[in-house]
Amino acid sequence: MSTKAKTQTLKIASWNINSVRARLEIVERFLVEQQPDILCLQETKVINGVFPEGLFRRLGYNHLVLHGQPMHHGVAIISKVPMRDDDRLDWQANGEARHVGVRLDNGLRIENVYIPAGGEEPDRTINAKFGQKLDFFERMIDWSSKLTGPTLLVGDFNVAPLECDVWSHKQLVNVVSHTAVEIELMDRLQKSHGWVDIGRKFYPAPERLYTWWSYRALDWAKTDRGRRLDHMWVSPSLADQAVSHQVLESARSWARPSDHAPLITEFAF
DNA sequence: ATGGCTGGTAGAACCAGA
Numbered sequence: 001m002s003t004k005a006k007t008q009t010l011k012i013a014s015w016n017i018n019s020v021r022a023r024l025e026i027v028e029r030f031l032v033e034q035q036p037d038i039l040c041l042q043e044t045k046v047i048n049g050v051f052p053e054g055l056f057r058r059l060g061y062n063h064l065v066l067h068g069q070p071m072h073h074g075v076a077i078i079s080k081v082p083m084r085d086d087d088r089l090d091w092q093a094n095g096e097a098r099h100v101g102v103r104l105d106n107g108l109r110i111e112n113v114y115i116p117a118g119g120e121e122p123d124r125t126i127n128a129k130f131g132q133k134l135d136f137f138e139r140m141i142d143w144s145s146k147l148t149g150p151t152l153l154v155g156d157f158n159v160a161p162l163e164c165d166v167w168s169h170k171q172l173v174n175v176v177s178h179t180a181v182e183i184e185l186m187d188r189l190q191k192s193h194g195w196v197d198i199g200r201k202f203y204p205a206p207e208r209l210y211t212w213w214s215y216r217a218l219d220w221a222k223t224d225r226g227r228r229l230d231h232m233w234v235s236p237s238l239a240d241q242a243v244s245h246q247v248l249e250s251a252r253s254w255a256r257p258s259d260h261a262p263l264i265t266e267f268a269f
Numbered sequence: 270a271t272g273g274c275t276g277g278t279a280g281a282a283c284c285a286g287a
Contacts, residue, residue: 071277171271175287214286217274
């Protein structure tokens with residue numbers, strides 16, 4: 001008699017929250033309504049010592065791996081299931097809190113990243129932040145090419161690679177987040193591990209798929225000038241274990257929203 | 270209308286986001 005291994009399902013979410021302290025009400029709503037097992041946050045904008053852990057623990061998320069800094073950036077992984085082997089990589093060697101990684105008991109590694117936005121001008125000779133973004137990608141490519149084992153790479157990549165990832169390819173082709181040089185780097189990053197883009201696995205191009213809408217357009221829902229800046233990528237061996245995926249666009253219209261919507265993927269291991 | 274808004278921290282004619 002053989003015994004069949006029990007299937008484990010895990011619902012994993014990623015959300016650029018644009019200040020976790022400013023979003024207490026909607027992050028609670030999200031967790032109660034969607035019930036993810038694990039939530040990866042970017043742009044927490046809080047130091048670890050005053051991270052609002054109580055909210056998460058009250059909702060059953062007793063495992064928190066934090067990497068914050070004052071004012072800007074900041075990432076965290078919050079989970080109902082145990083996490084270990086946490087690390088915090090600094091691909092810029094400048095102290096910015098843009099990565100946190102963990103391993104689950106089933107062996108899955110989760111890497112949560114907040115890639116630099118890159119400033120206004122897509123030219124590193126006049127905009128150092130754009131150069132920083134390009135260098136960040138180069139170092140991520142080196143790191144990614146050496147990865148072994150099943151990995152989920154999630155976060156705010158700050159690049160919308162496909163024409164159907166932006167509201168107007170023509171109007172954004174020279175706008176940071178959709179320039180050819182950024183897309184080339186993102187493509188090299190993807191190839192460096194054979195990453196599978198879960199968003200496009202479930203919503204193949206040329207279907208519209210956005211995760212971010214600027215605060216500046218108050219009529220954002222009507223004009224729908226969105227971009228797909230947030231991504232969930234998996235190792236090739238995990239692609240078939242992603243069984244559902246969605247971008248929760250409705251969260252963009254909740255009270256005091258983040259400008260990014262959450263991404264949710266369910267896995268069956 | 271190639272502008273618009275939001276958050277943190279300071280307490281700005283700020284910075285950063287993208």
